[in-house]
Amino acid sequence: MYKYAGIIVNNNSIQLDKVFIYYIPKKLREIIKVGFRVKIPFGVGNKIIDGFIVALYEEYSSNSNIKEILELSDEYPILRLEDIELIKFMREKYLCTYLEAIKVIIPTGIIKGINRKTSDVIYVGKNLDGKYQKENYKLIYSLIAENNGKYNKNEFSKKFGVSLSSLNTLLKYGYLTTEKITINRYDERIFSSYPEKVLNKEQKYVFDRIVNSNNNNFLIHGITGSGKTEIYMNLVNNMINNGKDSIILVPEISLTPQMVERFKGRFGKNIAVFHSKLSEGERFDEWFRVKNGEVKVAIGARSAVFLPFNNLGLIIIDEEHEHSYKSDSDPKYNALEIAQYRCSIEGSKFVLGSATPSVETYYKTTLGELELLVLKNRADNAVLPRVELVDMREELVANNKSIFSKKLYSEIEKSLINGEQIILFLNRRGYSTFVSCRKCGFVFKCNNCDISLTYHNEDGILSCHYCGSKRKVTNVCPKCKSKYVKYFGVGTEKVEQEIKKYFPMAKTLRMDFDTTRKKNSYETIYNLFKDNKADILIGTQMIAKGLDFKNVTLVGVIAADLSLNLPDYRSAERTFQLITQVGGRAGRGEKPGKVIVQTYNTENYSILNSIANDYKNFYNQEISIRRDMGYPPFSKILLINMSSKNENLLIKNIQNVGVILKNILEHNDKIEMLGPCPCAISKINEHFRWQILLKGDINNKLANDIKNTVYETLKEVYTEIRVSLDINPNSLI
Template structure:
């Protein structure tokens, strides 16, 4: 199910599809394994296109952990404005007292997710991308996680010269700092892109945790699966809404998968496990089904919504990104492509076009981005449309380029 199996550079292949093709050519068997298969893959298995073998219990027959969902809106009403809910705080204290290990998951690196002036309201943004800069405490820098741009942390507002600078949001660096301060724990291991940049650093962190040099491991998605530590009896999901709020039709699926995967790190030994999920959307079906360890319930709900809205596995989709350094040129060319596609799609009743519109992230590395989405019940129809587009437009103009992603794993 992992979306990183899709290459984001040309050719934009999906590793699973390449493996399937290779196995067909070689007459080999292919085993796809996941505790939370993608909706498309599980649908293929349920409809008989793929064989299905299910593991109905944990390998060692240990109990699945109890999952508690905490409504952070109620925490605010009760006066708790910290990173840690009352419930998670109590669970952490109990875990430390019993000398068990714990994992805290937050899929945002850095210290603060954005920095703003309280006087004029300006947010420090990347000059090359349409996103806010993330504050990293180690080197006192504001960093763009898309293009790598860095600038010194401002002491005064660049617009109004006020010194009333405020740091908002929580990343793994801030989580580590606040945890040590609140619980008086010196030894905490953090695993994210910033702590694993050196060769073998990833394994070094895990080895330290295994040797019990620290009983607290916190980090981003890289700690969410594949880890098997029998003394981990508590998992805390600090902000379950991180992926849920993305403008992507797979956001609910990603949210369910990540909660289910990281929950599975708790209670893998002889001790019972516990999971606490903090969220501002406790009623969302992805979180509720994850709380119940109910993949099939989530699958049925998500499948129904995908069918109603016309998304995979019922439709194949293509995301066409038009990008360039001059915004007006990008918009003009996007409209030209849109008109061309209208003529091509006219002969295909099972195809439709959405857009053009500015992409969710409208500028990356000084290139403005617009997108057009094409959907069809038939992947062959979609491919015919895309071939005509490529024959007509090639890879774009000299100052504007086109990128076509068939069945994208991300809509950003």
């Protein structure tokens, strides 16, 4: 019998990131388990807070007085034993706290006390008699009879315009009754059937290999349109037939409607959907359905990897190369690593899929850590689109100052005449990327950040894409008072305006961060374009992958160089992936497709290989550069970012940390230290930013030693300086 519990307290302080021991009262010993949330007294004042049980002990020796658990917070454990393993794994690997790991595993609503939503709905009771056969009572009674169990009192009164007083009278004397029911907050729509397709020879081989192999870790490298989704659905069906559960991850919420539509069309409505655009209530209900064993399949973005399936057989990660699978907030986890670890401890199949695998993932196939499965052909006998490169320098020489080359303009015209759809891709939102004075050179910058403001034409405002601050645009330079204010650069808003100018009859849709803030906005735009209610879809990277529109015959890449110019070792890889992926949206139906790629850099290897759709050649060139430069996958990067409103305090303390780390690493020739130095964007939201970058053979123990050193050095100023530790970050900016 367990008498003591190891508990993580619900307190964000780094100093409290440890397991506290509590005594289990006799009344709870029969029912208490690892994973329960409990009420406990904590601190000098014995404030009652939540705690999470992560261990149980029969005996515990201690000189101090051990406090006692007060009660259970829930009727069931909210963490599984496997979740506890995952929490320990995350704390060590991602340098986070126990509590940060717990909070990412369970829905945020649980901490806030959200539970299943219930309602007292009204039914008819005994027959009306005596004085209760008046007209108003008879009307209410008959309406309830027609709508038995549909409404609660307030809903019924509002819908039918009847008095609550009369309702209460009929309830009081038993002519009406109520029953508490659970209200489902998740989407219960039924989708039209998505019939099963016969797998072609390549697809069948990949499916059979995954199902029948003793290996559990796979990468499906299939060109765009090769039918990876159909393989996923067959794998899920196989798991359902064997009584096992499946998780399918997609990188963008914009891809979720398409995946949900197909899976629910094939397997019915009992599929959980989990992503950040759901309300806290919806997320709780979906999580509870999974925990309760009510569904066998879940589809979602990054956080769906933690859903508490009890018989997990498969995790699929589609478009595995996408950087959105890596979290930028604590805990800074990578969903691919979490999924693979889950599969290893739960004995599940781990399947990655992409037309443009990340360099790190493909490298693992050469080491034998992942089994490589290749799809070289498009499904349904479709062919890859023809890709044409346009040198925008030549367009300038020919005096074409439009954002559309002559070739792209003429192809848009042709597609519109033929009733075909077009996708135009530009990975930058807004109207103009910066505003400047042509007389004195002044650039309009954010007051809170070291970044230029982006002009948004629809609202007539200048917006900071980092802190979100906004201000009205002015045509007068604040510095020299001249009126020579000009808008430079192009964003998706400008592309949309130019299309309306040159092709006024074309119906356009725009999919970027600005048009998809509202709930269900992704799905609305997706459905309008899928149903041919628009001719041209303009968007950022959220339209660059996965979407399958049969009538799209033309894709235009407005500026292929944008991602090349970022100060990041992954810039060439991201450029190759974006161009290849967005190009793959063309020609997915019976009609052939064409892709026009506009660039000022026609010699770059990432652009040339994407035009040729030659992943292997790109990989060979890129891996050689990574090896020479000592970048991942040949090393790890640990980025230490510190920020504060007090610039002098920040510089002094990060320099202290730098000196201490230099001494620790003095005899370690396998680690290179860069910095301390200001970040590329040296100020965000009024906080100055400095960083130290460590690159090399960084194992978990060393990373945790460095974490402890940093926090120990900063313990006196911890409230004034923010610290971020990130292993292999998405961005070094």
